[in-house]
Amino acid sequence: MRHEQHEATWKQLNAHIDEWVASSKTHTSEGHVASYIPELANAPADILGICIMDSEGNTCLAGDSDFRFTLQSISKVFTLILALMDNGEDVVFSKVGMEPTGDDFNSMLKLELVEPGIPFNPLINAGAIAISSLIAGDSTDTQVERILSFFREIADNPSLTINQNVFKSESDTAHRNRSLAYFLKDNGVLDREVDDVLRVYFSHCSIEVNCTDLARMALVLAHNGVDPIRNQRLIPRRFVQIAKTFMFTCGMYNASGEFAMNVGLPAKSGVSGSILTMVPGHYGIGLVGPALNRKGNSTAGVHLLGILSQEFDWSLF
Amino acid sequence: MRHEQHEATWKQLNAHIDEWVASSKTHTSEGHVASYIPELANAPADILGICIMDSEGNTCLAGDSDFRFTLQSISKVFTLILALMDNGEDVVFSKVGMEPTGDDFNSMLKLELVEPGIPFNPLINAGAIAISSLIAGDSTDTQVERILSFFREIADNPSLTINQNVFKSESDTAHRNRSLAYFLKDNGVLDREVDDVLRVYFSHCSIEVNCTDLARMALVLAHNGVDPIRNQRLIPRRFVQIAKTFMFTCGMYNASGEFAMNVGLPAKSGVSGSILTMVPGHYGIGLVGPALNRKGNSTAGVHLLGILSQEFDWSLF
Amino acid sequence: MRHEQHEATWKQLNAHIDEWVASSKTHTSEGHVASYIPELANAPADILGICIMDSEGNTCLAGDSDFRFTLQSISKVFTLILALMDNGEDVVFSKVGMEPTGDDFNSMLKLELVEPGIPFNPLINAGAIAISSLIAGDSTDTQVERILSFFREIADNPSLTINQNVFKSESDTAHRNRSLAYFLKDNGVLDREVDDVLRVYFSHCSIEVNCTDLARMALVLAHNGVDPIRNQRLIPRRFVQIAKTFMFTCGMYNASGEFAMNVGLPAKSGVSGSILTMVPGHYGIGLVGPALNRKGNSTAGVHLLGILSQEFDWSLF
Amino acid sequence: MRHEQHEATWKQLNAHIDEWVASSKTHTSEGHVASYIPELANAPADILGICIMDSEGNTCLAGDSDFRFTLQSISKVFTLILALMDNGEDVVFSKVGMEPTGDDFNSMLKLELVEPGIPFNPLINAGAIAISSLIAGDSTDTQVERILSFFREIADNPSLTINQNVFKSESDTAHRNRSLAYFLKDNGVLDREVDDVLRVYFSHCSIEVNCTDLARMALVLAHNGVDPIRNQRLIPRRFVQIAKTFMFTCGMYNASGEFAMNVGLPAKSGVSGSILTMVPGHYGIGLVGPALNRKGNSTAGVHLLGILSQEFDWSLF
Known part of the structure; x- marks a missing residue:
């Protein structure tokens, strides 16, 4: 992605994110909040929040992006x-x-x-x-x-x-x-x-975060271990490579193959309904939508990432 | 078994048991004492003891029959x-x-x-x-x-x-x-x-017994829950029936089928090298030989029971 | 079983078999005829027939005992x-x-x-x-x-x-x-x-038989390989022993343990709804009731054998 | 990869490929030719050939690149x-x-x-x-x-x-x-x-090819379904995306995860010792080395692809 392309993407993202979140949010009704841990069962089932962060730390926030949840x-x-x-x-x-x-x-x-x-x-x-x-x-x-x-x-x-x-x-x-x-x-x-x-x-x-924290963490992986904002290497590149490979092949439980085919980005989900993903070289993304499908991933979150990947042709393949 | 037949069996048992124990004892060298629990690993590998008890409490003892071991x-x-x-x-x-x-x-x-x-x-x-x-x-x-x-x-x-x-x-x-x-x-x-x-x-x-204890316990099962010595019902017959059925079909770990075919008596073994078995209606039998074959049963013990079953035609089938 | 006891059993059997078959027959409605082979699916679902044969070849017949079926x-x-x-x-x-x-x-x-x-x-x-x-x-x-x-x-x-x-x-x-x-x-x-x-x-x-054929075959096993009617050894005893052991431990599919506990006789069932079993030393038994329970055994047949075993205390344990 | 970068890569590839093939070829001795199909067992165990093709159809050939084998x-x-x-x-x-x-x-x-x-x-x-x-x-x-x-x-x-x-x-x-x-x-x-x-x-x-055929086929996938030489769409992009995703996550049998982590390219291997892989957007690659490791992939071939990926930083992550 060249600079101009990033500008265009960022603009379009900010223009449409609210509508995409709104349309994805309707899918929360298809899922259920994880019940096996009592504390998780208390999460609101119908919310969806997202934060997309670019390499300068600008954020595109939408929905219930300040909801706090655990990393799982x-x-x-x-x-x-x-x-x-x-x-x-x-x-x-x-x-x-x-x-x-x-x-x-x-x-x-x-x-x-x-x-x-x-x-x-x-x-x-x-x-x-x-x-x-x-x-x-x-x-x-x-x-x-x-x-x-x-x-x-x-x-x-x-x-x-x-x-x-x-x-x-x-x-x-x-x-x-x-x-x-x-x-x-x-x-x-x-x-x-x-x-x-x-x-x-x-x-x-049980470490607690919000969408912005997730996006910030993802950003470091998106830049192969260097924090692009502080311009500082935090992780050797090889270990990020390993982590991203596992995220791509098995980061989404039993729907990892399906996610790889339909979204095509390295990602990891948690039973709190959270997903951390990234556009390599560009954005860190964190989202939360506690209602899970039967494979254990956020129903609304997977839907929203499908829209974004399609819209901006983010799939690695 | 009529009375005379019992007399004959009992006589022959007492006459030959030492030689049968001796010949079975050579099979201890084919096995290994259980090592997964440190305390069991201390048992002597080359011993073999047996107690056969008739319905009047007479015992036929041979080998290391007073060795103490846990039931497992x-x-x-x-x-x-x-x-x-x-x-x-x-x-x-x-x-x-x-x-x-x-x-x-x-x-x-x-x-x-x-x-x-x-x-x-x-x-x-x-x-x-x-x-x-x-x-x-x-x-x-x-x-x-x-x-x-x-x-x-x-x-x-x-x-x-x-x-x-x-x-x-x-x-x-x-x-x-x-x-x-x-x-x-x-x-x-x-x-x-x-x-x-x-x-x-x-x-x-971890309850500790010797061969005579085992034989005594087996005797009650052999008599369908009635202790023939004290002439007292200790267990409802139906529950003994259930127990003996399981002993016959799966009492000897992964060699239960083989044991049923070659010995043909209800039995249960333990990793202490012990086996409890019985001749229904007649004898209670307890034995111990800590060296185990790879299926977890006493090598010498299984051999000895094979001899006895063959010799006296004890197989149920 | 002494002679007098046999006489008594045989008399009682003949006196009650029709009523036991009738009461067991009501259980045909709980099962379904095997459908995976088109030819089997044609069998009538509501029938039940049995033949019990003693060592002189006398038969106690009841229900649809002349129905023909395949051994499976x-x-x-x-x-x-x-x-x-x-x-x-x-x-x-x-x-x-x-x-x-x-x-x-x-x-x-x-x-x-x-x-x-x-x-x-x-x-x-x-x-x-x-x-x-x-x-x-x-x-x-x-x-x-x-x-x-x-x-x-x-x-x-x-x-x-x-x-x-x-x-x-x-x-x-x-x-x-x-x-x-x-x-x-x-x-x-x-x-x-x-x-x-x-x-x-x-x-x-696909060999076709009726209940009397089954009972006749079972009779030879009940007598350890000797046909008691022709007084002729047909099978070495050891091989009958092996066969009966397997029948007892795994002759009734995934309900073998349950059958061993509740009926307690060596038996083998087939998807035609047939069961061959025996009272060792005495009777050969063949029955057919095409409606199967979900484990693949004749619903009415298993019920009928439960009554007989209970009534005459036929369980081996 | 810009044009100048491609020029540099291509030059370096051609300069070093023989030495990389030679050093990888020594690994043929660690593997075994597939023996389960008699015809495959006849393949020479010690060969290694490769063809890399750029989007204009130029080929970089080395080793036994004209050996013929089946696709498997x-x-x-x-x-x-x-x-x-x-x-x-x-x-x-x-x-x-x-x-x-x-x-x-x-x-x-x-x-x-x-x-x-x-x-x-x-x-x-x-x-x-x-x-x-x-x-x-x-x-x-x-x-x-x-x-x-x-x-x-x-x-x-x-x-x-x-x-x-x-x-x-x-x-x-x-x-x-x-x-x-x-x-x-x-x-x-x-x-x-x-x-x-x-x-x-x-x-x-059983379709027979050589390394150049494999590279040509891979080139179409590398360009998302368009043949860059004839400038013609042969496969809808979506189906190439699906195929490449599966190749990345499970194209190398039970070593797919390891290959993804160490080479990082979509690939598929066959028991003929062949591997088809690609540098997305750039090169189609076909190789053959019949000696297989115990996971079923060409020992020398996997080694050679490791060198190339490392040398040119081809891993997707």
Whole structure:
């Protein structure tokens, strides 16, 4: 995209975003707010907010863009990056695989089938739990603090914190994640204690943000690890490359292939109804719409990204 | 078996048991003592002991028959019976299935495949954990005490106790069982807390006995729930019928079919190398030989039971 | 069972069988006639017939006992026996396993999971197809003739023939069995050509009988391989033992465990709604009731056998 | 890439390609030629050839670039496109899914797990067989002719033909594919007869090409469906987008994720040791190196593409 083209896109974006959000918002009625964590179940079902940020930090905001929510699975992208920075590729990929797969009801089954008993990839729950155990730090507290510092740095927002109600709610109800973690422990994938690893995992899932924070974090990935606003490298390019590849092939649960075909951008969604995506080289995008389709992605959010990708021909292919 | 036939069998048993134990004992070298629980790994690999008890309480003892060991999976037969006595068939079979299946490395996989997410049967680990949660009692302590009382009653031995070292060893290392239990919890199979259920489960697995205790317990099953020595009904016949059916179809892990074909008696084995079996209407049998084959059953023990079944034509078919 | 006891049982059987058949017949409305083979779909849904034969050949007949039907999966018991007589245990159990398991929608999945790629046991479809390939004979025709001769001998009925309409109907629609057979071929389990093996398999499934034929065949198994009427050994006892063990642990599809617990006799069912069972040492039993429950067994037939087992305390445990 | 940049790349490519091919060729010794089809087993194990073609049709050739081989799984990309052109997206995606997954020993298992029984995606064998049945045509002959015409058009080579020896060899030995096809038939995925569908499938797998043909075909995809040499649209852009998305997420069997991370280009490999890939907007690339790694991809070929991607920063992320 040349400069003039960016100008045109930006203008058109700002002119139409409200109407696109409005038309997408009608799709909230097709979905349901995640109910498995009590705290998430309280989110309003009918909202949709988005922030698109360009490389100078200008934002295009629409809908309920100041609604606050927790990162949930979106955090997995950044803990993967931090684990890579802490351990290097070889260590990380001795604990998780590289192959795309959906993450659904039968993910334990998949854990049992893949040789040699490690999770398929770092974005499914089992993989992300393994990644949580790899974050450097003598104690759980240190690990959590390092994660929080790293996320604040990427988001350029020192006020990011963990939503303690969500954290507590997740810890209390996560039988399935606990089952996965003990399974990993039994297979020798986790060096730390299960309770400690899960505390780290639930902590980063419970970091609270808004759409602008998401867009800011995405912007750094869109620019291959350099923050274009502060003009500062925050992540080695190779690790962004790894993260974006996983986002493209398996960032949207069991609808990753469909999203890749219809939107065509690296993205990661969370059960809070949030999606982080980007136009490589250009924009960071964050959105939230808590009503989820049966694959676990924001119904309105996926619809809105479909419009944007179509309208501006953003698909990578 | 008429009286004279019993006399003849008993005479021949006593005449040959030492030689049969001796020849079976050579098979201990083909197996390995269970190593996954540190306390079990200390058992001597080359021993074999057996007790056969007739309906008047006479015993035919041979080999290392006074070696003490923990019940492990053999306890599952009696907790199933207690759960049936506490809850009735309908409640029990709403939490576990009735269908035979092996229990091996891929048991979680099977848990995920069977509808509607309940364990296949009460003798696989997942099923036995579900059964532990069904034992009546306001607290874990009460549950454990009731189990211990029941086992003492069946064994007619008030001195049975839990081996605390084995209990502790199991609790500390049972990542896989913990994973299974949280999976069951997630599927709504367990009404109690996972930690509590596992405490009950590890407690009954850790009850310590010798071959004579096993034979005594088996004798009650051989007589359909009536203790023929004290001439007292201890278990409703229907629940013994249920227990024996499961023992016949899936009491010997993934070698249950092979054992049914070659020995043809209801039996249950444990990773301590113990086997409880019986000649219905006649004898209770308990044996121990800690060296296990790769299916998890005592190598020498299975061999010895093969000889006995052949010699006396004990197979049910 | 002593002589007097037999007399009493036989008398009571004849006195009540009509009423038991009548009350069981009402359960036909809970089931559905198998529809996957067009020829089977034509069977009347509301009938129930039974024949019980004692060791002198006396028969207790009730209901639609002269209805003719095809053996379907019941034939697997006798081809297993013939394959054992032709090849011995070692060869047979190098091609099929010994472990009980249900046979259902996910049987291919199970084929892929069991090591080293052989069917779990000879009574699931995959196992029975493997067994069909083991019947001695230079050509498919010879194999089929030998099977037919053997079945005629066991049933003491030289007029048994293959129902060509059913045979053709099965051959034309058996995509799933063809898929299984090619999978077995790919795994090196079948030495013969897939089309030939399936021709043998569909042929023995299509042998037509009535309840009396079934009872006559069962009688030989009830007497451990000796025909008590002609006083002639037809099958080595060991092979009957093997067959009865499999019938007890996995003869009733995914309801084998339930049937073992509630009826407690070795049995084999077929999708024609037929069941062959026996009271070991005494009676051969054949019945037919085409309406099947969702596990694939005759609804009315299972009900009737439950009454009989209860009434005469026939359960083996 | 601007014009000057292309000039520089092209110059450097031509200057170094021989040395890169030479260093990659040493990796042929780490792999093995596919042996499951006799005809493929005859390919020389130690060769490596490549053709890179720019948008004006200039070629950079190196190694054994005139070796002839069959398309095998690479053909799946173009039959998918033809099926989309014949039927539209809705029909095609009612028969195959959109989600990435590896394709390996357990692909039948996966077929059984995904609801509602359709293959995960069009690039695994089961999916490609389903796609073969969707190619328009009254008869198998017509279908095969239409495929051949389409492939000739894309390759701009009217002399492409089916290698009849390979076709025959595949047809005779494909027990697994036959098993898959009957499984699909049983699930209602195939409207045509299994034998006919497989004839079409084996035919397009057996189309013979060289590296230049592959590069020419890739060039059309690199330019979104327009042949840049003849300046003619051959494929609607949307269908190229779909094909490239699948190539990126699952074109390299169970190493698709690893390849995406290390090379970062849409690609498809075949068991003949061939790989078709492209630099979007610029080059079409075809290579062949018959020695395969254990994931089924050309060892030397994957190595060579790694060098090129690194050297010229071709990764999409």
